[in-house]
Amino acid sequence: VSFTVSSSNGNATSPYQYGFMFEDINNSGDGGVYAELIQNRAFQGNAIYPSTSDYWNPLNGASIKLANLTNPVSTALPTSLQVSKGNATDTVGFSNVGFWGFPVVAGTTYKGSFWVQGGLNGNLTVCLTSNGNQQWAEAEVSVKSSATWSQYNYTLTPSQSAPNSNNTLNFTFAASDLTNSVNFNLLSLFPPTYNNRENGLRVDLMEAMAGLYPSFFRAPGGNNVEGNAPPYWWNWTQTIGPLADRPGFPGTWGYENTDGLGLIEYMLWAQDLGMEPILAVWSGLWLNNTVLTEAELQPYIQSALDELEFLMGDASTTWGAKREALGYGPFPINFVEVGNEDSLQPVGGPTYRDYRFKDFHDAIKAKYPNMTIVASFFDVAGDAPPYNAGGDFHEYAIPVQMSSQFFYFDNYTENNPILIGEYAIIDYDSPGATGPKWNAGAGRSFTPFWYGSVAEAIFLLGAERNSQKMIGAAYAPSFQNLNKWQWIPDLVEYDAYPGHTTLSTSWYMINLLSGTRITENLPVTFTEGDYNPAYFVAGRSEVTGSHIAKFAVYNSTGDVPFSMSFQGVGGYAQGNLTYITAPMNASNPIGGNVVQTHTTTVTASRNGTFAFSLPEYSIAVFEVSAN
Numbered sequence: 072v073s074f075t076v077s078s079s080n081g082n083a084t085s086p087y088q089y090g091f092m093f094e095d096i097n098n099s100g101d102g103g104v105y106a107e108l109i110q111n112r113a114f115q116g117n118a119i120y121p122s123t124s125d126y127w128n129p130l131n132g133a134s135i136k137l138a139n140l141t142n143p144v145s146t147a148l149p150t151s152l153q154v155s156k157g158n159a160t161d162t163v164g165f166s167n168v169g170f171w172g173f174p175v176v177a178g179t180t181y182k183g184s185f186w187v188q189g190g191l192n193g194n195l196t197v198c199l200t201s202n203g204n205q206q207w208a209e210a211e212v213s214v215k216s217s218a219t220w221s222q223y224n225y226t227l228t229p230s231q232s233a234p235n236s237n238n239t240l241n242f243t244f245a246a247s248d249l250t251n252s253v254n255f256n257l258l259s260l261f262p263p264t265y266n267n268r269e270n271g272l273r274v275d276l277m278e279a280m281a282g283l284y285p286s287f288f289r290a291p292g293g294n295n296v297e298g299n300a301p302p303y304w305w306n307w308t309q310t311i312g313p314l315a316d317r318p319g320f321p322g323t324w325g326y327e328n329t330d331g332l333g334l335i336e337y338m339l340w341a342q343d344l345g346m347e348p349i350l351a352v353w354s355g356l357w358l359n360n361t362v363l364t365e366a367e368l369q370p371y372i373q374s375a376l377d378e379l380e381f382l383m384g385d386a387s388t389t390w391g392a393k394r395e396a397l398g399y400g401p402f403p404i405n406f407v408e409v410g411n412e413d414s415l416q417p418v419g420g421p422t423y424r425d426y427r428f429k430d431f432h433d434a435i436k437a438k439y440p441n442m443t444i445v446a447s448f449f450d451v452a453g454d455a456p457p458y459n460a461g462g463d464f465h466e467y468a469i470p471v472q473m474s475s476q477f478f479y480f481d482n483y484t485e486n487n488p489i490l491i492g493e494y495a496i497i498d499y500d501s502p503g504a505t506g507p508k509w510n511a512g513a514g515r516s517f518t519p520f521w522y523g524s525v526a527e528a529i530f531l532l533g534a535e536r537n538s539q540k541m542i543g544a545a546y547a548p549s550f551q552n553l554n555k556w557q558w559i560p561d562l563v564e565y566d567a568y569p570g571h572t573t574l575s576t577s578w579y580m581i582n583l584l585s586g587t588r589i590t591e592n593l594p595v596t597f598t599e600g601d602y603n604p605a606y607f608v609a610g611r612s613e614v615t616g617s618h619i620a621k622f623a624v625y626n627s628t629g630d631v632p633f634s635m636s637f638q639g640v641g642g643y644a645q646g647n648l649t650y651i652t653a654p655m656n657a658s659n660p661i662g663g664n665v666v667q668t669h670t671t672t673v674t675a676s677r678n679g680t681f682a683f684s685l686p687e688y689s690i691a692v693f694e695v696s697a698n
């Protein structure tokens with residue numbers, strides 16, 4: 072393939088290009104990026120998922136049950152864990168199984184706390200214990216409980232690491248110190264968090280995200296913003312303030328969300344990784360296909376406006392003052408997405424077009440004229456959002472589909488900024504298949520695999536080549552807890568044991584493409600060849616002052632030779648070629664990596680032509696510094 076990259080007539084690319092989408096699915100919030108280690112810490116429940124004592128067990132003959140006291144720890148947390156000693160006379164207590172185990176890492180300080188009320192007076196021991204009863208770390212807390220609730224803190228610092236996460240957190244005390252029963256709530260244990268934030272995020276998963284160089288953050292994304300059925304929706308007002316004031320939310324993926332990971336935590340997350348928030352607001356649709364009428368919608372539009380005031384208003388505004396009182400300055404918001412995939416529902420689609428999107432759009436624009444409002448659907452087949460609003464395009468596909476989508480966005484106009492809010496190859500190609508299996512249990516790919524990741528790269532280069540129309544693209548879903556998941560494949564897998572965190576082949580693909588940004592796309596003139604089986608974009612970066620070409624080679628018959636030049640780059644210039652490749656069908660094993668990175672220096676010929684070749688199923692970036 073021979074081509075020349077022009078030095079003029081370019082198009083500025085989107086400043087966002089690659090981003091991150093998050094929703095609590097696959098225990099990716101609770102039990103995932105939200106670093107809390109205790110599962111079911113506050114016995115939250117509702118009509119969809121009633122409160123339960125699951126994940127808690129009595130120890131040494133104690134009995135445990137849920138209790139709705141007349142004086143709970145807070146109105147938001149009405150249900151507590153009541154512990155009685157029964158006939159036990161020795162040490163009694165209870166334990167938590169964590170999010171399928173607890174990590175124990177030598178020298179790490181885990182910070183814990185709990186609220187207690189009732190008849191316990193004496194020392195309570197908190198201990199990280201293996202299933203084989205090895206005690207990794209313990210703390211003694213002198214408890215003097217009474218009719219009113221009080222909070223206690225503890226820390227645990229193991230001196231050796233556990234070989235796995237088969238550990239529990241045990242709370243024990245002498246039976247003789249207990250009169251009648253004692254009640255506990257909001258029992259918590261955190262490892263160190265990213266940027267040491269209180270109530271913060273898991274370090275290895277944040278580092279995994281940082282490695283994607285994400286520029287935008289779509290949250291709360293996906294179905295989880297919607298709610299399964301009335302009256303539950305992602306009500307931001309219930310996700311702010313002290314943890315004791317957050318009742319929790321019946322998530323749409325089969326489990327309760329604690330909402331410890333709330334609106335402010337999302338904003339800090341975006342801030343910590345330098346991401347522009349694309350804030351999703353609820354659009355009046357439940358997943359059971361219940362939709363609000365236009366009149367019923369108005370309080371929820373007001374709630375979205377309140378949310379924006381909460382995030383951006385100053386202390387003279389009602390909601391801005393509440394944020395300031397929590398100790399935070401403003402969080403600028405430039406993008407709001409209304410709902411998620413609203414066009415998919417039989418009632419949802421028409422009502423979204425008739426009034427739901429319009430009413431949110433008009434109200435937000437009236438107050439924030441410069442804000443980009445993103446509709447939750449977009450398809451080139453005539454389904455463009457109104458008012459030049461942005462539109463969210465989702466693509467879950469098989470490789471044969473996505474690898475043919477290099478030119479897909481060429482057909483879109485520049486009238487509506489395109490957000491690829493979710494994309495992924497979710498299944499292998501199979502004879503005759505034109506699309507993926509939608510049932511995650513029906514043999515869908517468990518993890519991303521290499522030729523799928525290369526097909527995704529072709530799709531993304533197609534988006535890059537149309538970057539002037541784009542906001543950017545985000546893989547979905549981002550995380551998978553290996554112990555409980557509803558959707559496969561996912562970008563990053565993990566469980567409670569830090570050594571199991573796995574960056575998928577698609578993670579390596581994004582790491583390469585997102586890590587080198589073209590700020591101006593430039594036209595390409597072929598002297599020989601065409602795009603298939605090599606797909607590429609080229610341009611330059613104002614940031615690094617370099618010329619850049621990015622490639623994906625797919626389904627070739629062998630190595631593909633390239634001969635290319637950048638107008639204005641002279642003879643004997645040098646460039647750095649980085650390409651990644653892996654066996655075609657390979658996926659990353661737990662904690663491992665099959666993707667190989669190759670880097671090499673390429674020197675131009677006397678007339679400025681760079682010659683190199685790339686293997687089949689490879690993704691590459693070639694960068695020539697202007698100097």
Ligand code: AHR
Pocket residue numbers: 094096292293294295411412493547548558
């Ligand atoms: O990413 C998983 C789900 O796929 C999202 O919740 C939804 O938006 C899409 O259908």
